[in-house]
Amino acid sequence: MKLWQAKLLNQATRARMAGRRLPEEARANLAVLDGLNGRASALAQRFVVVDLETTGLDHTKDRVVSVGAFRVVEGRIRLGEVFSELANPGRGIPVESIKVHGITPDNIRDARPAWEVFRNFLNYLGRDIVVAHYARFDMFFLNRVMRAQYGMRLQNLVMDTVLMCRAALIEPDPYGQKKGAKRCSLDALAARYGLEVPERHTALGDAMATALILQRLLPELSEAGWKTLGDLVQVAGVQ
Structure with a gap:
């Protein structure tokens, strides 16, 4: 994806939503791409690193039980600006999922x-x-709620650290053999950078791990030639 494509899609959404009565947060979200400069330094951008825990991996029936996020500004994690909240999925949580993230029905009852x-x-x-x-996994759940509540998907730019890893660390794979895929897992990247992930498979723990990985991937992308916001969108942007 390129930045101009993201802005074009945003303009189409704004045209479609014109005249509708929207809550303030939805109106504000329609304008989030205004003023973005593709030539600006990728290292100087503001990011929100997010992770979701869910009742399972089935997009058709599973729901979110936890949201965790950290803000990263100019490469620094702002520990005082954390988002963390449990969500009631309106359905049961399978035992197999509880074993992964540790969230029980009692935890989300209220x-x-x-x-x-x-x-x-x-x-x-x-x-x-x-x-x-x-x-794409997290965005599916976020956008399902966005569409249900506001009639549109999230308009913010979305980046994937897996795609950043493939661009910065993995050799080209023209035949699609995916030999380097395991090297871009969260655990593999944490091990590569010597990071401890004490709360693995919790929304806040995985968001922190991803934020720490982002801090290290951005300079490696810059060294590889992906220096600007436009470069970053091209190499790591998802729709």
């Missing part, structure tokens, strides 16, 4: 539904660029 949590997350996010590891 939690707010996902649409209320995401409304607050949207205000927290603001105009910042979304970053996630295997971003």
Whole structure:
């Protein structure tokens, strides 16, 4: 994806939504790409690194149970600007999923539904660029709520640290053999950079791990020639 394509899609969404009565947070989200300069340094951007925990991996039936996020500004993680909240999925949590993330029905009994949590997350996010590891998974759940509540997908730029890894660290793979795929897993990247992930498979723990990995990948991308925001969108952007 290129930045001009993201802006074109945004303009199409704005035209489609024109005249509709939208909540303030949705109107603000329509304008998040305004003023973005593709020639600006990728290292100087503002990011929100997010991770979701869910009731399972089935997009058709599973729901979010936890949202965790950290803000990264000019390469620095702002530990005082954290988003962390449980969400009530409105359905049971399979034992297999509880074994992974440790969230039980008792934990989420009094939690707010996902649409209320995401409304607050949207205000927290603001105009910042979304970053996630295997971003399409997280974005599916975020955008399902966005479409249900506002009739549109999230308009922020979205970057995937897996794609950053493939661009910066993995040799070209013209035949699609995916020999380097395992080297871009969260655990493999944490090991490469000597990072401890004490709360693995929690939304906040995995968001922190991804933020730490982002801090290290951005300079490596710059050294590889991907220096600007436009470069970053091209190499790591997802729709």
